[in-house]
Amino acid sequence: MRRSVPMLLAALAVMMAGCEKKTQPASTETDTSKQAAQGQGGTAPATPPAGTPTGEADTILLGVATSLTGGQATFGVSTRNGIEMALKEANEAGGVKGKKVAMRVYDNQGKPEEAAQAVTRLITQDKVVMVLGDVASSNSLAMAEKAQAAGVPMITPSSTNPSVTEKGEYIFRICFIDPFQGYVMAKFAREHLKVSKVAVLQDNKSAYSIGLTDVFTRKFTEMGGRITSTESYSQGDTDYRAQLTAIKKSQPEAIYVPGYYSEVGVIARQARELGLKVPLLGGDGWDSEKLYELGGSAIQGSYFSNHYSPANPEERIQKFVADYKAAYGGVPDALAALAYDAARVAIEALKKAPDTSGKALRDAIAQTKDFPGIAGVITLDENRNAVKPAVVLEVGDGTTKYVTTVNP
Amino acid sequence: METSSVPTPSPGGLPPALRGILPVLIAVPVLLLFDRLLASAPFATYLLSIMGVNVILAVSLNIVNGMTGQFSIGHAGFMAVGAYVAGVLSLSFKETALSFLPVAASDQVFLVVALLAGGAAAALCGFLVGLPSLRLRGDYLAIVTLGFGEIIRVVVQNTDAFGRALGLSGIPQTSSLAMVGFWVFLVVLVARRIAYSSHGRSLWAIREDEVAAEAMGVDTTGYKVRAFVVSAFFAGIAGGLFAHFVPIINPGSFTFVKSMEIVVMVVLGGLGSTTGAIVAAVFLTLLPEALRSAFTVMGAEGSLAQKVDQIRMPVYGLLLVALMLLRPQGLFGMKEIWEVLPRWLPRRRKGLA
Structure with missing residues (x-):
């Protein structure tokens, strides 16, 4: 009986790692973890063994990890909506170099360990070319570490903590910092x-x-x-x-x-x-x-x-506000605007870059200069942070009034 | 089962001294091998590491909640103590290495030292929390551990050295699958050795009837506190490991919700069953990812899967409710897998023999 404990453990370990390994060579683009999960979980819901169509030649996949559930869920939903809208517009305009741009969104429940897990999955299983997210700086920090290590460029739309982009040269941000x-x-x-x-x-x-x-x-x-x-x-x-x-x-x-x-x-x-x-x-x-x-x-x-004022009379901002209202109902908040901008910067980089390797995309993003975003004109400095003005708004009766713009 | 604890001559012909460390001798090379095999699969490594940490937490909590019958709901607090103590220690010794060892080996030595420090700190907290509250019977332990978990979180949130609300990042990511696996192995070994020792018998007695146990001469407070300290120690180790493969630790990871997740694992597996705790921890860690895969496949076009990713957690909850309705005593009840298996596969077993 005593010896059966370690024996059982060893057997369990063999089983777990064994089935993980087996799927490894065959799965350059299929979902390793899914098969592993099936093998180990046993009771996990049955999924068809067919590979997920992620690596199709005619689409470019962007990864998004944000908090769709949890305390900051509204931020995450706005972010996803903004990105979705930008991609839809890009695809309607013919996509990038004849290819469609798609996104895969994972929920991180507002927890850094889930964010790290989601981004690892996006990079290694779904083979995304770029990562967008998250709002909360703690989650972005966890993601940045993984993206930097994997050499996949990451753009955070709205994490304002300075330490996020300090993680390395693959991490960008298109908003101002705290x-x-x-x-x-x-x-x-x-x-x-x-x-x-x-x-x-x-x-x-x-x-x-x-x-x-x-x-x-x-x-x-x-x-x-x-x-x-x-x-x-x-x-x-x-x-x-x-x-x-x-x-x-x-x-x-x-x-x-x-x-x-x-x-x-x-x-x-x-x-x-x-x-x-x-x-x-x-x-x-x-x-x-x-x-x-x-x-x-x-x-x-x-x-x-x-970051921006929805009351700004500029034409492109009013068009964005109207389109967003039509698609999702409600006035877009700054997070939606920033996410929209982030996705557009990403698409712009995809167009400019010679290929979709991490390095080429990184260089393309780094060159972003005077990009006309909804939330201000974006120019990335040598620390990969956006240098842009902030607006000051006055709270009125159920709405905000634009007061002034403060330049850096 | 009773006979196994009687020292009989070993059937395999191994000397007793060797038999004691044999499991370790087998486990270490096996774990190192798996670590090498999985080196090129970062996602699998990450997921298995998270799973390992959850197994350690569930098995260690099972010593208190399952074997001793006490109700502790502050396990994430002990995990946080371990994570932050080990994390801060590793951060401050980031640049140092032992000169007589290669850097990789020296990193591992530092990791083990940091883990042990984290575990010891958690054990100390466990002792301080347990000593007064375990003298009492009933629900007091639940209230005290709940409070303890919250106190730890608030302390971390307000201490600059712990990174406050943003969290601690930049901890050297020196943990490996082999290291996590080794501690999983160790906690299971300890849990089983406790269960079949006289110490364990006393714990079972306390669980069944505390008054009767005391009447039979069991020092109930002493046994309860010792079990609690061991449990807290391993929770600290789990936290330390967590801090060395998750890029950032912040107070949001060690909330009451995390404590309840661990309790759910123990209850789902069956109170008192180590195998149950392991299986439940593995299952509950993989379930969300498996659901994610399932939904990705369902919504091959993309947009549907994206929408559905959000309802992953409610589905997780529903499955849990269904399981508890179908098997209220937990997956394994109080039994271990080798007590259940023979009943399932009687013939095959004989065939093998």
Whole structure:
């Protein structure tokens, strides 16, 4: 009996690795993992043994990994919609070099380990030529590591944490980075609103919020302003009265709240209840229809920095907004616009590159210059980050008003 | 089964000393071989590594939840302790190597040291959490471990050295399939040795009736705490391994949901059955990927499969509900696979003999 334990284990190990190996040589384009899963899971649902038609000669496959389920699902869905729309337009216009461009989307549940798994699968099983995603910086970091190691170019549409593109020369981003957003708001507060005393209320749970706060605090102080107090909350809290009372005591002229819309709306309401009448300032995490619902009249007159404004009268932006509305209903948020841009940059690179090898595509993306995106003109710098202006929007009654553009 | 624990002369003619380490001698070369064979399949390696970590977690939790009958729901907390301690250690020794060893070998030595440190830290936490709460009976352990898991997450979120909410990235990815496999092997070995030792008998006794066990002279608190510490140690090891092949660890990976996933594995496999825990962990890790494949095949044109990828998780949930309705005692109940197999294949067994 004692010896049967290790024997059984060894047998199990042989079985597992054995069946994995067997499928290996035959499966240059079929789905190894699927067969492995069948072999090992036993009870896994039966899948036809036919290979998936991923490597067809007349399509170019792009990989997308984003959070379609989980806490940031709306971001992921917007991202997918934006990419889908760009691909559809490209295919209607004749595709790339006579080939159709298709995408394969995997859900990462908003978890980095799932993101790494999804991207590994996209690269090694589905043989995608390029990876797009994700929104949350933690997930993008996990993906970047794998994409860089495999030599497959990756474009993140909307991860603003600086460390993402530092992973290597195959990782690009087409949005601005957190420090820039902090700088934009500091500049706007100092020069446009002409305030000198600002309190900060940051979300301790999100790296994004902390990053924005750090830069805002530094820049605002450099520009001659003063931070009266710094308070923090955790994503998911519902009562902010203690922090707001402390902030009220410090008598600020504005409050910087670089959080997500779900909390900001409630914070605005509670601030007004406590008699804090000063405007709130924030970042692109505010950008959601839900903000007006949650904040109501309390959030009106507050400002946030964003990637683009759907109210911008430029023709191509209005066309994008109209097309998106027709296809998916609802006004596209910045994430959809950025994803649309990312996919178009990818398609542009596919057209320019001599072949679809990782290196050729990488070089083609790196040359992106003055690309007319929906969310600003995109020029990639030597650190593979986009250099582009940010817009500042004022929250009105159920909509936003374009206030100004801040250039880098 | 009872006879197996009686020291009889070994039937294979092996000296007892060799018999003790024989499993290890067999396992190590076998694992290294598989590692080499799978070197060119990164996805399979990744998936198998995740699976290995889940097996370690499930089997170690089974020692507490299954064999001892306590209810711990903070296993992800111990995993987080192991992951962060091992991760920070590896990060700070990233540039160092042992001069008398080749770099690859030295990396492995550092990895083992980091893992052991992570495991030890988790075990210490297990001791501190377990000592007060295991003196009591009933649901207190569940509440305390639940709280512990949350505390760890909040502490990590607010500590700069742990990367706060963004997480810790850049940890050297030195873990290999062989390393994960070795720890899987070790945890199963330990679990089985415990189950068939006098220590294990006491744990079973506590599970069946704590009052009776105490009346028979079993030091219930002592046994429970020891089982809990062993369990926490392996959860720490699993976390450490996780940190060395997942590019970034962040608090979002060690939430209450993760703890519940592990509990589900144990319950699905059958409380008290090590084989059950293994099978359930393997099954639940592969299921989402298998569903992904199934949907990809169904929607060959592309767009349908994309839409359907989202309903993967609800399907996963439904399958789980169905399984629990059909077999409420878990896949294996309290039995192990070699107790069940003979009943399924009586003839073939005789034929083989």
